[in-house]
Amino acid sequence: MAQLEKGSKKLLNAWAFYDWANSVYSLVIASAVFPIFYNALFTEGTSDISIFGTSMKGTALISFVTAFAFLIVAFISPLLSGIADYAGNKKSFLKAFCYLGAASCIGLYWFSLENIYWSLVCYLFGLVGFWGSLVFYNSYLPDIAYPDQQDAVSAKGYSLGYIGSVVLLVFNLAMVMKPSLFGIEGTEGEAAMKAMRYSFVSVGVWWILFSQYSYYYLPKGVKRNKVTKDVMLNGFRELRKVWNTLKENTILKRYLGAFFVYSMAVQTVMLVATYFGAEEIQWAEGDKQTGLITSILLI
DSSP states (O other): OOOOOTTOHHHHHHHHHHHHHHHHIIIIIIIIHHHHHHHHHSOTTOOEEEETTEEEEHHHHHHHHHHHHHHHHHHHHHHHHHHHHHHTOHHHHHHHHHHHHHHHHHHGGGOOSTTHHHHHHHHHHHHHHHHHHHHHHHHTHHHHSOHHHHHHHHHHHHHHHHHHHHHHHHHHHHHHHOGGGGTOOSSHHHHHHHHHHHHHHHHHHHHHHHHHHHHHHSOOOOOOSOOOHHHHTHHHHHHHHHHHHHTTOHHHHHHHHHHHHHHHHHHHHHHHHHHHHHHHSOOOTTTHHHHHHHHHHHO
16 A cells, blocks of 8 residues: 555544554553452452562552553663664554553453462553553654644544543443343352453454554554664663753753653552552442442543
8 A cells, every 4th residue: 555645634543543442451451440350359358469479468569560561661662762763663663562462451361369470461561562552653643744733633542542442441341230241151240350351352352453444554664774782772862862951951851840740640540549449438239340430431
């Protein structure tokens, strides 16, 4: 297929549609269903788990793994973005992180305390895949849209992301509330847990399936340079240049410092609020799972 011109409507729509594909992760896995599922694994009186010979609370464990995943993304992003920019293969990296994240979501189907190491690896790589793919997804924007188009197409992507993730969450909520309608058998609690496991699979399938539209139209990039050590370190060099520039710009330093604190607080709330709510809110018996998911959906 001939490459679409920069700024063309079809190309902009293809870029924005990736938000429809991947945003289901941030709502279903990061915020809604997985935290409730994870909390349900720890029955009353067994909130601790032994990991590498150390006993810790389940909520603390998942928080540490989440923080470690973000550290990985923070470290590899400059490295990989430098390679992608110089080698001209952004789409390959976008696909790689997408498939890593989606496969890990499917792997969460087998999440259990008995296989905690495998389970945490799937959770870790799901996070890395999602946030890593965003690095290359966002870097596409200047390549496919002119400056006067970027705000509008970015907003369109956000809108599609919210709509798509809510559509899948509503479907997952229906499975959790009425598992028998979907052929899921077992006691009420067992069926709800099975439904949540199927929800993880649905996220992976949704992510892979709908991202294909974006991959079909997004430019492959022109291979310009071989990947050498010098190219690999380019991203870190760019960061150093930015840091040197920041030291001379007081206003920008203040802005970035404020944004760091603001973003850190918002991300923390988004990632741990459900774990907190599952423990602290005194739900009626059988209402915790549907109550929490419904609350998140309304918010």
